[in-house]
Amino acid sequence: MTLRIAIPLVSALLLALSGPVLAGLAHTGSSLVCSDCHTMHYSMQHSYTGNTTNVITDSIGPFEKLLKASPNDLCLACHNGTGFAPDVLGAPTSDYPRQAGALNRVTPPESNYQTWKGHTLGSTEVAPGGAWANTERGLLCIDCHDEHGIVTQYRNLRTSTEPGDRFENKTLSFAYGSTNNLAKDVFLHDGFDVAYRYGVAGTDFNEPDPTKSAYGNWCTSCHGDFHGSGGTPNMGGASGGDAGNSPWVRHPTADVNIGQNTPSSLVQFQLRANRVKVMSATGNWDAGTDITPSCFSCHKAHGNRNPFGLIYMSGSGTVTEEGDTGGTSPTQLCRQCHTQ
Amino acid sequence: MLRAFTLLVIVALWALACTPAFAGLYHVGSSLVCTDCHTMHYSMGHDYVGAQFTLVGASGSTVARLLKDNPNDLCLNCHNGTTFSPDVLGASANSMVRQGGGLNRESAPDAGYYEWTGHTLDSTRTAPGGTWANAERGLLCIDCHAPHGNATQYRNLRTSAIPGDTFDDKPLTFAAGALNDLSKDARLDASTFFTRYSTEGVQFNEPDSTQSAYANWCGSCHTDFSGSGGTPNMGGASGGNMGDDPWSRHPSADVNIGQGSSSDLAHFQSHTNRVKVMSSSGNWQSGTDLTPSCFSCHKAHGNKNPFGLIYMAGTGVVTEEGDNGQTMQDLCWQCHTP
Numbered sequence: 001m002t003l004r005i006a007i008p009l010v011s012a013l014l015l016a017l018s019g020p021v022l023a024g025l026a027h028t029g030s031s032l033v034c035s036d037c038h039t040m041h042y043s044m045q046h047s048y049t050g051n052t053t054n055v056i057t058d059s060i061g062p063f064e065k066l067l068k069a070s071p072n073d074l075c076l077a078c079h080n081g082t083g084f085a086p087d088v089l090g091a092p093t094s095d096y097p098r099q100a101g102a103l104n105r106v107t108p109p110e111s112n113y114q115t116w117k118g119h120t121l122g123s124t125e126v127a128p129g130g131a132w133a134n135t136e137r138g139l140l141c142i143d144c145h146d147e148h149g150i151v152t153q154y155r156n157l158r159t160s161t162e163p164g165d166r167f168e169n170k171t172l173s174f175a176y177g178s179t180n181n182l183a184k185d186v187f188l189h190d191g192f193d194v195a196y197r198y199g200v201a202g203t204d205f206n207e208p209d210p211t212k213s214a215y216g217n218w219c220t221s222c223h224g225d226f227h228g229s230g231g232t233p234n235m236g237g238a239s240g241g242d243a244g245n246s247p248w249v250r251h252p253t254a255d256v257n258i259g260q261n262t263p264s265s266l267v268q269f270q271l272r273a274n275r276v277k278v279m280s281a282t283g284n285w286d287a288g289t290d291i292t293p294s295c296f297s298c299h300k301a302h303g304n305r306n307p308f309g310l311i312y313m314s315g316s317g318t319v320t321e322e323g324d325t326g327g328t329s330p331t332q333l334c335r336q337c338h339t340q
Numbered sequence: 341m342l343r344a345f346t347l348l349v350i351v352a353l354w355a356l357a358c359t360p361a362f363a364g365l366y367h368v369g370s371s372l373v374c375t376d377c378h379t380m381h382y383s384m385g386h387d388y389v390g391a392q393f394t395l396v397g398a399s400g401s402t403v404a405r406l407l408k409d410n411p412n413d414l415c416l417n418c419h420n421g422t423t424f425s426p427d428v429l430g431a432s433a434n435s436m437v438r439q440g441g442g443l444n445r446e447s448a449p450d451a452g453y454y455e456w457t458g459h460t461l462d463s464t465r466t467a468p469g470g471t472w473a474n475a476e477r478g479l480l481c482i483d484c485h486a487p488h489g490n491a492t493q494y495r496n497l498r499t500s501a502i503p504g505d506t507f508d509d510k511p512l513t514f515a516a517g518a519l520n521d522l523s524k525d526a527r528l529d530a531s532t533f534f535t536r537y538s539t540e541g542v543q544f545n546e547p548d549s550t551q552s553a554y555a556n557w558c559g560s561c562h563t564d565f566s567g568s569g570g571t572p573n574m575g576g577a578s579g580g581n582m583g584d585d586p587w588s589r590h591p592s593a594d595v596n597i598g599q600g601s602s603s604d605l606a607h608f609q610s611h612t613n614r615v616k617v618m619s620s621s622g623n624w625q626s627g628t629d630l631t632p633s634c635f636s637c638h639k640a641h642g643n644k645n646p647f648g649l650i651y652m653a654g655t656g657v658v659t660e661e662g663d664n665g666q667t668m669q670d671l672c673w674q675c676h677t678p
Contacts, residue, residue, distance in 0.1 A: 050456035062588035
């Protein structure tokens, strides 16, 4: 079934990817193509160009909301094992390290990408640090990503204006192009190449408010306890560090710079040839003094082949999705910023 | 063939001239002319005014039921490339934007009209969403249209009182005249030949706000594509209710635009050009009871777009393909917001 769905979507997505330069992501604006995912009658006998290899001949459907397949299968038809769209499940089909890494799933399992190494499609378990779970259908791609896109949101991640919604006011804005915009949360460097747009090299994180992390705030939609400003009960600490008098009870994801009143060392961090991603209010990720770690500094959003999707980055060797070729343990990740 | 054609032109023109204005359709009542289609001995040496006449149709021999030609060829004698009757195959010889659009044909493809752009004459394939096929002869005009007409049926579309018949109890009524009749399913402005068959002269009523007689008729062959909300093949619920009972096929009845669904009535009404919809009040411009059905998205015969879809962006000159629209999204965005 996956192949059946993938064939028509290839052409549609290629068309979408050739959209306006400003469109940093697919599934928004002119690249939001209804027929990528929906079929009106679950009976397509041919494609929109008359190609008869695009057919729906099975009796599995129809599916709710007129989808061509169940939500995860539909997403993965383009986003797993293809070269034209970001491959988000398990091992990559391309040679660039993905910024988000790789998901795993309950059924069928992906070799080396076990459920304890990242986000697990189909999982009905409660999100660690929170109470949210999709107990009915298991974790869906669209639990995090807005299927109809949000042109202002990084990776089409969900946000809502509805009071009480899990993603209420979870803005995670981004700038796309050759010029950064420090008022945005993420800077996606200009590049038509999928590898660059979705890879480690093409993504950097701004820090519009030095006391906050929009990224961390977004993650807390499900992982409630893991993020907050210094001094909040779930985080401990204090704004700007203060490790002595108000020790942090959870690792900060905002509100304290590396080396700022903490046992971390900016010099140590900047010594590394390979460094984990950090936020910078000035956009100076290499030599800035305003560098702040957040969720993405230690974890791949989707996961990888390390426990918890951790990034074992020793600082030397070739950068990989697991860290770099020199990294083998979580200690090396800690020592990106900490000296002991 | 040519002579048969000439005769039919004369007869048809005569019939059109003599037909009462109220008769929105041909081939019914006084316009049901036996000799339009039948010949008694397949041997006509002259026509009905004495002019020389050679009866040789595409078949070249006698045809069952005393027809002058094979069914599709016979229909197309008048209904393809002529200006005195609706041109139903491929590009139109008339200047009207046909409500039914254009058929295509396997044996004689018309440029731009392919098997995947609409209904295909002579096709032996099974109707999508159903099990019906004319496996023996391929799709015939008269598989859908009653050759001897039906005065109460829109476009002479078939209906039957025979249990188990494909068209068992498939009424699709129409009102033709100056006044609409909201108890009928369609309204035809029968004042001129053009309005009678063009998009501008046809509107769709909604006598039962939970049903679409048009979709019910299409369901004769395309079984899975229509039904009320909550039926297994459609999903959803009466009146929309997208949250708890999502539709699994696009509704063709039983839910108004903007009513418990992801559609937006104000958005629809903001367009200059709009696809056809049903209205139980006959207020297609500003009503709040507008319901899409099959004809909202598809030309009944087809057009030059895949699936006979109507790519209507909302602006520009209305065509059989839509208007300035270029993609399926333009159609989706008639009712849904981008």
